[in-house]
Amino acid sequence: xxxxxxxxxxxxxxxxxxxxxxxxxxxxxxxxxxxxxxxxxxxxxxxxxxxxxxxxxxxxxxxxxxxxxxxxxxxxxxxxxxxxxxxxxxxxxxxxxxxxxxxxxxxxxxxxxxxxxxxxxxxxxxxxxxxxxxxxxxxxxxxxxxxxx
Amino acid sequence: xxxxxxxxxxxxxxxxxxxxxxxxxxxxxxxxxxxxxxxxxxxxxxxxxxxxxxxxxxxxxxxxxxxxxxxxxxxxxxxxxxxxxxxxxxxxxxxxxxxxxxxxxxxxxxxxxxxxxxxxxxxxxxxxxxxxxxxxxxxxxxxxxxxxxxxxxxxxxxxxxxxxxxxxxxxxxxxxxxxxxxxxxxxxxxxxxxxxxxxxxxxxxxxxxxxxxxxxxxxxxxxxxxxxxxxxxxxxxxxxxxxxxxxxxxxxxxxxxxxxxxxxxxxxxxxxxxxxxxxxxxxxxxxxxxxxxxxxxxxxxxxxxxxxxxxxxxxxxxxxxxxxxxxxxxxxxxxxxxxxxxxxxxxxxxxxxxxxxxxxxxxxxxxxxxxxxxxxxxxxxxxxxxxxxxxxxxxxxxxxxxxxxxxxxxxxxxxxxxxxxxxxxxxxxxxxxxxxxxxxxxx
Numbered sequence: 001x002x003x004x005x006x007x008x009x010x011x012x013x014x015x016x017x018x019x020x021x022x023x024x025x026x027x028x029x030x031x032x033x034x035x036x037x038x039x040x041x042x043x044x045x046x047x048x049x050x051x052x053x054x055x056x057x058x059x060x061x062x063x064x065x066x067x068x069x070x071x072x073x074x075x076x077x078x079x080x081x082x083x084x085x086x087x088x089x090x091x092x093x094x095x096x097x098x099x100x101x102x103x104x105x106x107x108x109x110x111x112x113x114x115x116x117x118x119x120x121x122x123x124x125x126x127x128x129x130x131x132x133x134x135x136x137x138x139x140x141x142x143x144x145x146x147x148x149x
Numbered sequence: 150x151x152x153x154x155x156x157x158x159x160x161x162x163x164x165x166x167x168x169x170x171x172x173x174x175x176x177x178x179x180x181x182x183x184x185x186x187x188x189x190x191x192x193x194x195x196x197x198x199x200x201x202x203x204x205x206x207x208x209x210x211x212x213x214x215x216x217x218x219x220x221x222x223x224x225x226x227x228x229x230x231x232x233x234x235x236x237x238x239x240x241x242x243x244x245x246x247x248x249x250x251x252x253x254x255x256x257x258x259x260x261x262x263x264x265x266x267x268x269x270x271x272x273x274x275x276x277x278x279x280x281x282x283x284x285x286x287x288x289x290x291x292x293x294x295x296x297x298x299x300x301x302x303x304x305x306x307x308x309x310x311x312x313x314x315x316x317x318x319x320x321x322x323x324x325x326x327x328x329x330x331x332x333x334x335x336x337x338x339x340x341x342x343x344x345x346x347x348x349x350x351x352x353x354x355x356x357x358x359x360x361x362x363x364x365x366x367x368x369x370x371x372x373x374x375x376x377x378x379x380x381x382x383x384x385x386x387x388x389x390x391x392x393x394x395x396x397x398x399x400x401x402x403x404x405x406x407x408x409x410x411x412x413x414x415x416x417x418x419x420x421x422x423x424x425x426x427x428x429x430x431x432x433x434x435x436x437x438x439x440x441x442x443x444x445x446x447x448x449x450x451x452x453x454x455x456x457x458x459x460x461x462x463x464x465x466x467x468x469x470x471x472x473x474x475x476x477x478x479x480x481x482x483x484x485x486x487x488x489x490x491x492x493x494x495x496x497x498x499x500x501x502x503x504x505x506x507x508x509x510x511x512x513x514x515x516x517x518x519x520x521x522x523x524x525x526x527x528x529x530x531x532x533x534x535x536x537x538x539x540x541x542x543x544x545x546x547x548x549x550x551x552x553x554x555x556x557x558x559x560x561x562x563x564x565x566x567x568x569x570x571x572x573x574x575x576x577x578x579x580x581x582x583x584x585x586x587x588x589x590x591x592x
Contacts (some may be wrong), residue, residue, distance in 0.1 A: 044379045048225060051218045072205035080219065083226050091233045098237040101344060104520070105240060 009063040011128050012074050016056030018124065019081070022117045023050035041116035049117055052080045081125050084118035182268055201416040210298065210443055216305040221386070223298065226380035227243055227289040229386050231282050232366060234493060238281035239366075239588045243519040246274040260464065267515045275442050275511030276504050278519055279363030282432045292509060295421035299324060304415070310393060320512025323392055326356025327385070328433070330551040333358075334558055344404035350558055354547045355575075357388040359433070360503035364542045367507060371523040372535040380444035380536075382542050391544060391575070400582075416555030440504070449503055452498065452512045467513055486584050489529050496541065502548040537580040544576035 026046035029037050041049075059073020092114045098106030210219060250270045256262035293299045306320040322340065326333035330353055337349035357365075362381070369380035456472040459465040467473060474489030475497075483493050491513050499506035514525045530538065546552060546569050556565035 033363075042379075044225065044376065048222050051215075051222050055209065055219065058212070059209075060351055069205055069208065070207045076206055076209040076219070081224060083223070087226050087230050090230065094234050094237045098240060101237075101241070102241045103237065105243065106237070110337065 007132055008071065008074060009060055012056045012060040012077070015074075015125055015128060016053045016060055016077070019053030019056060019077075019121060021053075022121060023047070023053055026117060038112075039115045039117065039120065041118070043095050045118060048084060049121065051086070052077055055080060058067055078125055078129070081118070081122045085122035086120045088116055090112065092103050095111055155418055180267065201417075203226060204420055207301070207415070210301045211245055213308075216301075217309070220302050223293065223302070225379070226383065227286070227293065227381045228385060229378035230289055231286040231362070232369070232378035232381050233327070235281035235285045235366075236370075239278050242278045242281065242307040246277065250274075260457075263457065264450065268449050268453025268512060269446065271515060272452060272508040273446050274361065275519075275522065276441055276445060276508050279366055279507065280434060282362055282366050282436060283359050283437055284430045285330070286359060287433040288426050288430040291426040292421045294429075295419070295425055297416045297418040300415050306389075310396070321354055323356050323389070325457055326358060326388075328359055330354045330356070330358050330547040331554045334551060334554045337558065345398070347559065347564070348396050348399045348404045350555055351399055351564070351571075352392040354551050355388050355392040355395060355544060355557075356569065357385045357543055358503065358547055359437075360548065361396070361542055363507045365539055367519075367522070368526070368535050368539050369512075369549045370519075371526050372530070372532045380539070384539055387540065388543055388585060390580075395571070395575070411435075421557050440502075445508060448498075448501065449508050449512060452505075452509055453464040456513055456515075465516060472513060485581055487530075487534050488538065491529065492538060499542070500546055500549060502550070503542065506542060533584060533591055536587065540583055541576045541580040544572060544579060546572050 021038070023046045025034075025037065026040045026049065027039055027043060028034050030043035030046055040046075055073055055077040059070045059077065062070035063074070092111060095106060095109050095114060096111070099109040210217060212219075250266050253265040253270060254262055256265060292300070293302075294469040303320045303324060310320060322333045322336035324333075326334050333352050333353040333356060337346050337353060340346045340349045361384075365381045365384050366377070373380045375501045452472070455475075456467045457464060459470040459474070463471065472494055473490060476494035479497060480488070480490040480493045483496075488496070491510065494513060495506045495509035498509045510526070511522060514522055526535075552565050552569055555568050556562055559565065
């Protein structure tokens with residue numbers, strides 16, 4: 001496996017494990033096995049994060065074997081992570097609107113309460129992708145999908 | 150130019166038993182693509198790239214094990230967006246209507262003031278509060294449709310339905326049911342085989358249509374505020390599950406026929422345009438407004454009238470009106486559910502159209518504003534009963550138009566009657582089970 005196959009594999013594995021572990025922690029925290037942890041969301045959020053983690057991890061193994069088509073798992077995983085991120089960003093945006101307008105239910109709104117794992121985990125994904133792009137460890141000049149070569 | 154797209158079919162053919170290859174549809178599709186392949190060999194110079202992004206993404210979205218969880222994630226995201234993003238706009242609409250009501254209540258002629266404030270603003274106006282989530286839901290559906298994912302969702306569900314001996318194509322009309330049951334029932338024409346078509350017609354009303362959304366949004370917002378978006382998602386999920394279960398029952402009893410595999414050309418994935426999605430949402434919003442401005446308005450006025458007139462004349466308290474008499478007469482049916490007469494009346498009026506459930510509550514409670522109705526509701530029901538009410542609304546006959554369409558499509562009043570009867574029975578039994586089981590655990 002060349003270096004361009006290693007880094008996507010490592011990135012998928014790390015991001016996948018991160019999502020999976022945060023999801024599992026959120027889940028057991030949500031169920032009440034461990035005390036609630038700030039910024040770790042609820043049970044349903046936990047399930048969604050676990051799904052994203054599994055998508056990444058499913059792609060990691062074929063990526064390790066050099067199957068470049070397995071980039072699809074990283075792409076879809078990132079797309080799902082982006083969906084969850086954008087969704088939460090929209091919720092925060094609309095809550096902010098309610099707070100600006102001083103509507104009854106939003107007077108005591110605190111943005112801290114809206115920070116869930118899907119928000120900060122995606123920032124980590126972006127940073128990882130950004131790092132790999134900058135250091136040219138994925139894609140390179142031919143782009144991220146040098147498939148069929 | 151890209152090679153012909155047969156990924157989806159290949160994916161599914163790989164998973165099926167050898168017997169399925171005997172199916173004429175598959176043989177025809179194979180032959181078709183064989184001919185296309187031969188033509189392409191002569192006219193198409195393949196490039197270096199083996200796959201396009203769309204094919205790659207199908208490898209994940211149509212994955213044997215990941216496809217379904219991803220579908221659930223997308224669905225959850227859609228309803229989370231529908232509910233949570235629209236909350237502030239609902240509150241804004243509510244504030245405007247409450248502000249208008251402070252003026253209309255001052256109209257010198259008392260009955261006109263009551264008609265405008267309690268009947269029109271309390272009824273139709275209350276429905277309008279739920280316009281934002283409806284717009285947001287159609288925005289999300291349109292986004293998914295334009296992206297090409299919705300067609301994949303049908304394929305993902307097809308695998309499960311096929312395993313249960315059902316016709317995969319049935320899920321496409323069922324997906325239309327998220328918007329409205331009427332086009333969903335009509336779309337069953339595309340399903341092959343009379344038995345498959347009949348099964349699809351019979352279960353289409355179980356898919357949660359947009360008209361039910363205001364009921365979920367109201368009840369989930371009042372009784373489950375922390376997980377309201379998830380509750381709405383669960384209602385839609387339950388609708389799908391019940392449709393699949395009922396389809397299975399119908400296939401094993403009334404409409405026995407071999408199922409055929411789903412063959413469907415999948416569109417390429419593409420980035421939806423904001424313009425297209427907004428236009429779709431706007432069109433649906435206009436449709437809703439037109440409905441609100443016509444027969445929902447007429448309905449609100451009729452409900453207002455019968456909730457103000459009783460045996461002792463006009464202008465009586467709602468408890469002494471014909472609505473209350475009717476509601477109290479029917480309420481024993483729901484004794485075990487613990488639904489009060491106001492809820493029972495709203496459910497019966499809801500047979501006309503599901504929006505009328507909310508409209509009726511607005512008029513019968515005769516209070517303005519989301520918060521006031523929420524307070525009244527929470528005094529009448531406990532969370533378990535509220536959940537049972539949501540499930541009842543999900544499962545019972547969607548509207549009179551859907552019944553008419555079933556009659557038209559099946560050319561039989563008998564099947565329209567069977568549809569109404571089984572849905573009522575199903576809604577009653579499942580909601581009662583929720584009350585009993587929920588009462589056991591939380592009572």
